[in-house]
Amino acid sequence: MYNPVSTYRFQLNSEFTLSHVDALLPYLQQLGIGTIYGSPIFVSTPQSGHGYDAVDPTRINPEIGTEAQLRTLTDKLHDANMGWFQDIVPNHMAYHPNNHWLMDMLEKGPRSRFAHFFENSQSSLFFRDRIEAPFLPDALDKSIADGALRLNYDYDRLVLQVQGNTLPLKPESYVAVLQAGAGQPNEAVQELATQLDQMHHVEEPEALAEAWAEFQIQFGALMKNEATGAFIRSAIGAVNKSPEALTALATSQHYQFRTEPETRREMNYRRFFTVNGLICLNMREQDVFDAYHAYTKELVDTGVFQGLRVDHVDGLYDPKTYLDRLRNLTGPETYLIVEKILQADEKLPEGWPIEGASGYEFLAMLSNLMTDARSEPAFRDFYAGLIGNDVSVHRQVRDRKAYFLSKYMGGELDNLYEYFLAQNLATETELNSLRIGQLKQTIAEMLVRCPVYRYYGNAMPLPNRDANALHDILAETTAIRPELTDAANLMLNVLLTHPQTADTDYNARALKFYQRLMQFTSPLMAKGVEDTLLYTYNAFIGHNEVGDAPERHGMSPDEFHATMQDRQQHWPLAMNTTSTHDTKRGEDVRARLNVLPDLADEWLSEVRQWLDIVAAENPSEGKYVGIPDANDAYFMLQNMIGAYPMPGEGDDDFENRFGLYMEKALQEAKRHTTGWTVEETYHEGIRRFISRMFDKEGPFWARFTPFHQRVADFGVTNSLVQTVLKCTCPGVPDVYRGAEGWDLSLVDPDNRLPVDFDRRQRDLTALSAQKSVDWAELWQHRFDSRVKLAVLRTLLHLRRDNPTIFADGEYIPLAIEGAYSRHVLAFMRRNDTDCCIAVVPLYVAQLATAQQKTDVLTIDWQDTRIKLPDNAPANWTNPFTGETVTDTLVQSLFSAVPVAVLLSRTS
Template sequence: MIPTATYRIQFRNGMTFDRAAALVPYLKRLGISHFYASPIFTATFGSTHGYDVTNANEIDPTIGGREGFERLSIALKDNGLGLILDIVPNHMAASLENPWWRDVVENGEQSRYARYFDINWDRKLTLPFLGDTFEAVIEAGDIAVKKDPKTGKPAFAYYETFYPLSPPTYEGREAELLAITDEADILAIHEEQPYRLMSWRDAPKDLSYRRFFEITGLVGVRVEDPEVFDDTHRLILELVRSGKVDGLRVDHVDGLADPKAYLERLRQEAGPECYITVEKILGEGEQIPTDWPISGTTGYEFIAALSDILVDNNGLSELRQAYHQLTGKPAEMEEELRKAKLLMADNNFAGEVSNLLRLAMEIQTASDSSDEIPEADVKSALRELLVAFPVYRTYGTLDGMPAESRQRLHEVVETVRRGPHAPGEQALTFLSGILSGEGQTSGPSGEFRVRFQQLTGPLMAKSVEDTLFFRHHAALALNEVGSEPLPRLHSLDRFHAEMQTRLERQPDGLSGTSTHDTKRGEDARARLYALSEAPDLWAKAVNRWREMNRASVKILDDGPAPEPEIEWMLYQALVGVWPTDLRHDDAVGLKALEERLTAYVEKSLREAKLRTNWSDVNEAYEGAVLGYARNLLSPQNETFLIDFTDTLRPFLRAGLVNSITQTIVKLTAPGVPDIYQGSEGLDLSLVDPDNRREPDFETLQQQFTETDVLASAQEDEWQTGRLKQQVVAVLLRLRQEVPSLFRKGRYLPLEVSGKREDNVVAFARVDEEDALIVIAPRLVFSALYTGSDETPEDRWAETEVVLPAELSSLRYRDIYTGKAFDPKDRLSVNWAFADHPFALLRAE
């Protein structure tokens, strides 16, 4: 049941099962083996993504319900496609639309679902959904006791929301309660409830339940409890066992108390044939645990690996220098990462840290040790351990920690111990002992271990992906999910080594380039990689554009808006998102782009958490920056727009080449290629919600022709995405024809020699029966730049791919042109690239 290629569809926002079913014949023609669906279970009203599940055992009626799902299932089976579902075991919606959660709100710890959610029942259930404190809301007259129009029972009415009262607090005196208007009486009734209504602003420091990252509207689910697993997976497993679902994608597996135990149970229940992958961010040098019964991850690490092919390492250093010169403050990224993590630990996740500290002090009190460690010392050590974690988490359980995780923990502890912010040794030793499982294991120590591990992942994600990557803009293409926050070397050797490891460790994992969570679409990223090839040209352009738009900069009390680093970011973002066919004088197109860009800019500024943020909006600052962004795209700003589009042209061309190379590599390297909706054409999207817009499926279907003969290599075929679409289709059909070559075939890096040896990536996939040589261009900006005096005929002259003995004795045929090759021990790149600037040569 291993896919040869998956195609991700985002349901909701107009996408229903019936609309998806109509796309199935096109996906079959494209060469897709498995339809990959975003969450389909009932979610909160108006949900745009489906991760806020309210009923895990009902298919959402808003996208077609069970009947619509059955029609899609039939369409898939009729066309020979499998189905992979995205499931969400870690959390559900903390919404009254969720019947389980509503029952907990109404009945508190007596609810049959009280242990379904990760709630600390040592205190009242916190409901942080008010605009102010409960007292202030009463005083403003915004809350009262009224009948819930849906149930007829007394409830706290807060605008359109009705929070049910616990039955023992109103039974026999409904009329009395409904007549209450006095503030003191309302407060008294509130005190009787098993919950406490509170301001959303207090959630980071005062929450009684585990949430998903820092989203208070998503509550953690205890799937480690067998009963909870059964009740949350009943429909999922029914669909798998019925043969309607062939694979499962597990969302945020690192949020679970015990990922390994969960996956073992899931595998046991779903059976050995079910294809299972997990959403997991892998840090530098990290691999998925070998004892997890899965096929691999969803592929963020593959995105990071591709940058080793397409980024000019030397140029990247110059690009960063130009950025630091502009901002006047060279960034020490290790210190910046520390600042971001401390911000998360001390503010956004302050409540979670406090709970860990409370547990630690309880463990110390219950221990036999005569040496009492001050709480301040324990807190300091706890913060330093959290901040020092280089990966999402270790995998200890209530009973202890496996050897691999213990080694990781030891490395982290030693890093803290030797670092400039080392806490007290006694406190550090105390906490590392709890975490490693030395001495006492279960009970409070086990709970501390699990809670700590469930926090390091969110803290890392929010610090890096949703803070640091929105603060430092030297190279936006590298600010991507799965990428490293600290600068590193980019080289072909690293890429080849990573692919060989990938073949060994997860040959059946997904290889993604765009997802619903990436910061940019794959073709926007491919274009921005090219900036590393022309850092001087780029820096001069930014300086020129800043001068042109100087009048749009506002001087505020806290500094200029936008500041220089934000101007740099705006121009890079605009380069990435600029449609290939948008002219500088297209007022309608510019307006449409402005709407997308300004939404991105607002999110970027708030995620950075520097001069504004989501909870404390700096309207003057945001307004000034958004005004600057709008002015960039104003038809009246003609001088800038002409200069910008002229400067963009060579980057656009180099980006299109990068896009084809990226696509070819994804479809031929180890792993299962995952195509995000619409990205078989050009994907120039920005961060969500922009990347969750529905693509133009009608155009994609109309322009697609089922042929092995590639579209003309004229530039318009590249710019429309038609060439990319055809490259995808031909390679996907090859993957279906010889699946074992791509799943199990060896990955052989090939040496390139000669004049353009640094501008070619080459490798082969080889098994006992087949061989495929892959040759693609890289770092071609200078060759395509209009200032180059090199002719296309000379571009790849004097450059050869060196073939090892096992490949040199074979004849080959280009899978696109049909041209035959008999290269012996060397293959001329100029000859291979005669018809199009890439070659895929299959042994005959």
């Protein structure tokens, strides 16, 4: 099995290509990186910034580079004992003219070779009617009247174009167009009509594809002929001048035009979440799997890719079967990871043939470890008083999901209801006994009350985990909504009781419904919680993060140790992630926010005064009401303290970035929006609020600056704690592009802005040139990020030089003794020959404030020490300083830098 040792994530696009990666290889080697982790690399929509909108999985995106470049690059990696780990997206592709599989299906309908490649009515009875083309700016008749929808000739075919989207005409429609031409068609045009008529009777997809390809060549040639081309163009013009003809043409295709608002109420293809421009693949079919992965397999087999990360595994119909196929395709040595968001007590299915998840659960554990749980009541009470609302987070999760389902996923709910009926899982008598709407409402409750992203049962009767969860979901439904008791009991019988004795046919039908249901619990969780609740429930936004949860507020060291021991036992090569392209805030924003629970009383007092200042500057808004409301104002203040640049490091265009961030945050919150647009009056109020916050001559800035400097300073230590744990805990440390320096970014697109690699290379070159690191100088100038870079570099080299300790070594919690034992966490990693100890401080702002210290290195740790096992080595080396260590007093361990790692080698 390939061990990545460590990964470095690049976001590849037209602005950052394989050439840029190639130029950075010496830097990555110097940093100690083991494996490059590439964002999706196959052909995507033009100028895609991320690559998750693929149009062709059989070629490298030319905007990024060529296959030859990639192979040359990976040859260099292999020479340096490095590898390439590739992100793939089997769940969906772009609904785009460049997606030739999709265009072929839209053109030929059920006679297309690719008719079953996508999730729509041509591949599953779950969907009904012709696939929607949701690109109209307005109703069809108005779009035609306004000239927004037009017939055109494009690359040897006739197409309908609307708002930058190009959709092919079906072959049968060409005759109607040609008949609209001025004058008598010449012999060539008549021959085209004859060919079209003959093709109408070709049913076999391969034969039709061949005939149509030949027809297109002829059609394109005739368009270049002066007489014939003029005739066809006149026909196109005549259709465009006739609303009736254009309407008839538009409504007779293998697709049907819709507006975006209409897709919120009805939807007949599966989308990625609710993104109309991303259509899901029918990956459960073997030939679809084979076609999509053919090029990936070639790149794995020829040594280009050593590992694959599977994006959005929860979207797949049967993740276990997919992953089994992928493992069989790529072989036992390929490193396989899934993007999977785990809830607090949720575990990955152990039967999956993978190395683990992409690390959001690890991110959440670190963040909770650094949060002092004792501060939770203060934060909750303050927040409830501020907004005048004490509704539980659990209730708000349910409410946000229900809101999103009703507003944006009504079509998906209708499809599930109709599919349930179509599977004949209940008798007419049972269905007729229910009141109108009961069954559909119960299905809705099952979706919104699902406590995790999804379950994975792929056989009836369902496994215990699924069955128990489903029982609890329906019990909660009847407890909260007793009027749905009959429908909930019916669902219990259909999915849990009857399958125990039912025949194979019934269970197959019940499973079809259940697996379809599970495909929609995850997008609802993502959109209702990740992209709504995390912007509306703001008691403490440090845990409003992908993989974490706003109701969480701390984790004890004992809980952390137990989780890490389990991780080492089951998923020793899972990813240890702290920032990604999808995180709501950069890793150092979260690290800084976790200072606030240490200073809870002081922080909440500051917030009260800041709000008073802002209200006083805008008296027409009253005490603290108006725009923004108290909830949004508090959200902004937390983000401001967390993300504002380090003292003395410049503001990095932060006011403008913050304004753009708030615009997106308000859109996601959906509290002051019409559709997807923020109400202008409220938006203007937000802009005024931001302007007042950033008035550097004003009273808010005078109070904010000294408090920000204190919090930022303590945040540096939390960032180093995070770095040490990422590199020494079970798992593979992942560095998001640029996060070897401070990552004070906000949600995308802010976290995808260009990285100043020139500065990072200069800093790393200077560090590498030193015989021994001058930790005193680095700590003195800690706001410039070099101290983080130095800690990370040291640990990445330690891992690279000692891979087996971290891949195979035991995780052994170490006891802490002395006055400040609750403020320290330590553990040992040990294999047969080597040992490594990691020691980090916890809640340092609390301790430093109690001792009236402004510098963490001056904290008096008194007699606090690490208690080592009896059989532990007596002598250790500190890889940060190179010193020999024989005593585990925390005071000496934290003398140079406020984190410690010790190594003992007997081999």
